[in-house]
Amino acid sequence: MTRPYRSVLYIPASKQRALEKARGLAADAIIFDLEDAVLPEEKAAARVTLARFLAEVDYGPRLRIVRINGLDTPWAREDAAVFGGLAAVDAILVPKVDGVAVLDAVAGMTDKPLWAMMETARGMLNAGVIAAHPRLEGLVMGTNDLAKELGSRFRADRLPMMAGLGMCLLAARAEGRVIIDGVYNSFRDHDGLRAECLQGRDMGFDGKTLVHPDQLAVANEVFAPSEDEVALARRQIEAFATARAAGQGVAVLDGKIVENLHVAGAEAVLGRAEAIAALAD
Template sequence: MTLRRRRSALYMPASNARAIAKARTLACDVVILDLEDAVAPDEKAAARNRVVEAVRVGGFGARELVVRVNGLDTPWYADDIAAIYASGVDAVLVPKVSSVADLTRVRASLGEDGPPIWAMIETCAVILALPSLSAAAAETQLTALIVGTNDLAKEMRCRLGADRMPLIPALTATIMAAHAAGIVALDGVCNALDDPTRFAAECTQGAMLGFDGKTLIHPSQIDAANAGFGPSEEELAWARTIVATFAKPENADKGAIRLDGQMVERLHLAEAEATLAR
C-alpha cells in the first residue's frame, strides 16, 4: 500500500478556469479535474484543452493531480485520452468501469508508459466484478478505486439515510478489493453541503470502514476530510510508543510484546510505522 496521503480528493470542474486556479491553493491531497459530470456536452472540448494547459503550467505543489475523463461509451472518451495520456498527469480516473475488459481497454488507450488508472466503482456489475479487478490491478496499472455512491445508489434503487446502510456491503467490498491488491480506496462524495455534522459523520464512518480518504465536491469539506482520515494525536502517540518499544534491545527478537495492558504484535508495528510515515 502506498504511503502517499489521499485523505481529501476534490473534484473541480475542468470547464471553470477560476476553479482550477483555486485548486492550486487548497489544502486537499488530491485534485481531480473533472471532464465528465461537471462539464456540459458543448463545453467538453474547451474543458479538455484547459486541462492540458493546467497540467502543463503546473503549480499544484504536492497535490496529486488526476483527470476524470468521460466514459468509455461516450463520444468524448477517445479525444480525452489522446489529449492527456502524455500530459504528465498523475492518474486518469475512468467512470463506470464494470469489468477487467474495461481496464484492459483503458490501459491500451493510455499505453504502457501512460499514467496509472483510477476506477470509479459505481455500477452493480462492477461490485460483482471486484475480485477480478483486484487481481488485474498490477497488469493494468490500476492504483485506486473510488466509490461513486450517487450513481451506485441510483442503480440499486436504494433509499439512502445518513448511515448509508444500504451501501455498506458495496463499500466494504470495494475496500477489501483495493487493499487485497495493495491499492487505494476512496469513499464517495457527500452531497449535504449545508450539513457539516453529517459530512463529519461520513468521514468517521469511512475511516472506520477502512477507506484511505474521501472524494469531495466543495472546498469547505477539505478540513473535515483531512481531520477525519488523518491520524489523531492519540493514534500518533500510540504509534510512537509501539515503535519505540519494539526498538528496545530486549524486544529485538520478539514477535509480540505486552504494552500498556495490550498484546502488541509485529503487524501492529508495521501499522504504526505506516501511520507515522503518512
C-alpha cells in the first residue's frame, strides 16, 4: 500500500500552539520548519521546542519531516545532530539543494531518509542527479524562492514555473521518488488553490505543500481518487481479467482499449484509495 502525500503542511517549529494543533489536523505529512518560518534569534529555542514536542506528542500516521537550516548557516549542524537521531522524525528536508554535495554532507550527519527542497535555478538544472541520490526519498518544490531567483511574476497558469516543475517531475519519476508541489500563498483563496491543485495533480505531483490548515480539505479532495475514478479502475481491472480469460490480450471498455498499462494505472488508483481510507481508520 502506497502512503498518500495529498497534503503536506508546513508548521513553524517555534509556534507551540501550532505544534499542539497539528496533532489533530487531517494532513498526510507535516514539515516541521526550522528554516524560513523561524526568525534567526528564535532558532535555538525553536530547536529545543520542536525536539520536546516530537518526543512527547503523538502525531499519529502523519509523516513527520523536519526542515533543517541550510548548511551555510550556523544552525544546520546542530539541527541535523538533534533531529537526525530522533526516533520520532521520519525524514530530514534539506533546503536549497542545488547539487548532490549538500545531500552527501547531510547524509553524513544522519541515517534518516532525506528530502530535497527544489528552489533554485541550479537545482532545476541538476534535478536528475539530485533525484538519483541513494538517500533521497522525496522532492519538494520551493516555488516562492524559485520565482524570486528567476525574477518571474505570478501567473495563475504558472507558466514561468513550468520548465522547473517539469524537469523535477521527470527526475522524480525516473528515479521513483515522491514529489510534492509548491505552496499556494493566498490561503483564503480556495478557488485559486483548487485550480492550482488540479493543475499539479494533472501534471503528476503526489500532493501539495500547504501554508495554512484551511487549505487541507481542498488538497485532500483534489489529490485523492474520486468515486468515479475508483469505480472505473475496478471496471478496467475486471474487463481486462475477463479478456485474458478469453485468450485476448486487450479488452474494450466504454469504447476504449484497456491494456496492461491501463490495469497498472487502475491498480495504483485503488492502492491510493485504500491508503487514504487506512489513514481515516
